[in-house]
Amino acid sequence: MIDSALLMAVSLVVFLGLGIWVGLALLLSASLVLAFYSTVPLGPLLTQYSVNILTTPDLVALPLFIIMGEFLVRTRLSQQLFSGLAPWAELLPGRLLHVNVIACTIFxxxxxxxxxxxxxxxxxxxxxxxxxxYRRDIALGSLAGAGTLGFLIPPSTIMIIYGVLAQQSVLRLFVAGVLPGLMVASLYVGYIMLRATLDPAIAPSSDEVFSKMRLIDRLRASRKLGPVFLLIFCTLGSMYFGIATPSEAAAIGVVGAAAIAWLDGTLTAGVLRDVALGSARTCAMIGLIMVGATVLSITSTILGYPARINGWVATLDLPPGALIAVMLMVYLLLGCFMDGFSMIVTTLPIFLPLAVSAGFDPVWFGIFIIIAVEMSQITPPVGFNLFVINGLTGDRISHIARVTLPFLFLLMAAVFLMVRFPAIATWLPSVLIG
Incomplete structure (x- = not known):
């Protein structure tokens, strides 16, 4: 076992170091180990499991939600979100800094x-x-931290991937992500309010335009949020009320996103081409990663890695909280070198059986993993949110990472709260789905 595990680890590191695509690196590493340490026919195994994973019914929702996101990125939605939220955010300590958090939660x-x-x-x-x-550090940090909510608040592409690989209900995962997502957003809002109370200099004096607004004016400004909330209601509401499956809701979302693009005048032939190409690239990348991850998982099972690691961990007699803490440290370390999708697919075959044997609900564990992946989005040197903000502002990655640290600690606090109160992730699915 040690020889095969070492070969798998070394080959994976070498392939990734050579710049080979993550999905292909996973597939090559698994195939190499199978060829040397197993008598299982490689061709039929690759064919069978590739077809099985790529034709999973729940996976239909994934490309549709990706297309919906591609449409929305190319609209004027950011202007509508700011105009609709700013009059209300102005009333809170920290004022317009809250637009980052609330707008990210909505989007x-x-x-x-x-x-x-x-x-x-x-x-x-x-x-x-x-x-x-507004002070630059808190503006950048709050955006980087709040942007991670894109993975936690449904519909989430990474939830779909976890659901397919872990054989869990995607709808149940979507429902389970609502309260943790709102909890993280509330932690961010509370932190900004506390910072603004202790250090009022982070925000300038109240904007005269917003401070003189009457209630009726604020309500009128909120009309710009109408299309966004309608789209949320049509996609998530249709799922939660049992009207549509996740795949059907995703199709509704695509139509709604295209309608928003048409209404604000951005639905052009060029945009349609960019949406098609961007969606195809993303879907191909995710599909290759999932095939590689599935073959790697099957290889691990054939060679007995999960069972032996489970037995070894059992001898350590770690309490459940300590086990989760160790996993969190592993994810923080991996987040310095790998993207979120790759982290999930490479660790799930080992970590999921450990979590289940320790008594954790698989759906709860899925939300935990997603919060851990959120942390990887804001940890250098591979934190994608850091690169996005770097592209928007030109600030150094190291500087953006430093000002984002408080929000990384808040994500750790969210994990602690979920371990202490598991119902944060499990209560709502039990009520709405049973």
Whole structure:
């Protein structure tokens, strides 16, 4: 076992170091180990499991949600979000800094992508915040932290991948992500309010335009959020009320996103081409990763890695909280070198059986993994949100990572709360789905 595991680890590191695509590196490493340490026919195994994973019914929702996100990234949605939220955020300590968090929470409900959420919201909010004199560090940090909600708040592409690989209900995962997502957003809002109370200089004096607004004016400004909330209701509401499956809701979302693009005048032939190409690239990348991950998982099972590791961990007699803490440290380390999709697919064959044997619900564990992946989005040197903000502002990655640290600690606090109160992730699915 040690020889085969060492060969798998070394080959994977070598392939990734050579710049080979992650999915292909996983597939090559698994195939190499199978060829040397197993008598299982490689050709039929690759064919069978590739077809099985790529034809999973739940996976139909994935490309549809990706297409929906591609449409929304190319609309004027960022302007509508800022205009509709700013009059209300102005009433809170920290004022317009809250637009980053609230807008990311809303956009996460229709995008499914952390990078897309950060890009769309940051494109408008950072320009406005910095122009109005808000402190740069909290403006950048709050956007990077809040952008991670794109993975946690449904519909989330990474939830679909976890559901397919872990053989869990995607709908149940979507429902389970609602309360943790709102909890993380609330932690961010609370932190900004506390910072603004202790250090009022992070936000300039109240904007005269917003401070003189009457209630009726604020309500009128909120009408710009109408299309967004309608799209959220049509996609998520149709699932939660049992009207549509995740795949059907995703199709509704694509139509709604295209309608928003048409209404604001951005639905052109060029945009349609960019949406098609962007969606195809993303789907191909994810599909290859899932095939590689599936073959790697099957290889691990054939060679007995999960069972032996489970037995070894059992001898350590770790309490469940300590086991989760160790896993979290592993994910934080991996987040410095790997993207979120790759982290999940490479660790799931080992970590999921460990978590289940320790008594954790698989759906709860899925939400835990997603929060851990959120942390990887804001840890250098491979934190995707850091690169997105770097592209928007030109600030150094190291500087963006440093000002984002408080929000990384808040994500750790969210994990602690979920371990202490598992119902945060499991209560709502039990009520709505049973």
């Amino acid at each position: 996460a409900s229709i995008s499914g992508s952390s990078a897309a959420t950060t890009q769309v919201v940051g494109r408008m909010s950072l320009t406005e915040l910095l122009r109005r004199g």
